[in-house]
Amino acid sequence: xxxxxxxxxxxxxxxxxxxxxxxxGETLGLDLQRMPNEPGEPDWLIASTANGIDLLFxxxxxxxGNSPIIVFDLDDGGIDDMVAGLAEQGVTxxxxxxxxxxxxxxxxxxxxxxxxxMYQTEEMPRQKKxxx
Numbered sequence: 001x002x003x004x005x006x007x008x009x010x011x012x013x014x015x016x017x018x019x020x021x022x023x024x025g026e027t028l029g030l031d032l033q034r035m036p037n038e039p040g041e042p043d044w045l046i047a048s049t050a051n052g053i054d055l056l057f058x059x060x061x062x063x064x065g066n067s068p069i070i071v072f073d074l075d076d077g078g079i080d081d082m083v084a085g086l087a088e089q090g091v092t093x094x095x096x097x098x099x100x101x102x103x104x105x106x107x108x109x110x111x112x113x114x115x116x117x118m119y120q121t122e123e124m125p126r127q128k129k130x131x132x
């Protein structure tokens with residue numbers, strides 16, 4: 001199902017976005033971009049790495065098991081179909097398809113409870129299968 005999808009992002013949930021920016025930007029020397037969020041929500045950060053995988057940092061509650069999250073890119077869309085297919089196979093859907101910056105995402109758990117994610121841009125169709 002995901003073997004042909006690129007791994008594009010690793011998401012971290014952090015307690016303090018400014019502290020995170022200082023550590024990853026100043027201490028580790030990564031080039032960070034501060035991205036505006038929805039009104040009333042803290043900005044988020046993106047750091048591109050040499051191999052093309054972006055590190056994303058979102059300020060929210062952190063707890064064991066919810067960070068980091070590996071994100072698969074659904075470059076051709078179809079997130080609703082992918083989530084439905086995983087659910088049919090008995091996979092635990094942690095977060096149903098929901099709005100994310102610039103698109104849609106959903107999180108699911110592996111058998112050990114590690115969270116994985118998939119993301120698609122808002123320009124792509126959420127469903128690729130014909131409705132029956």
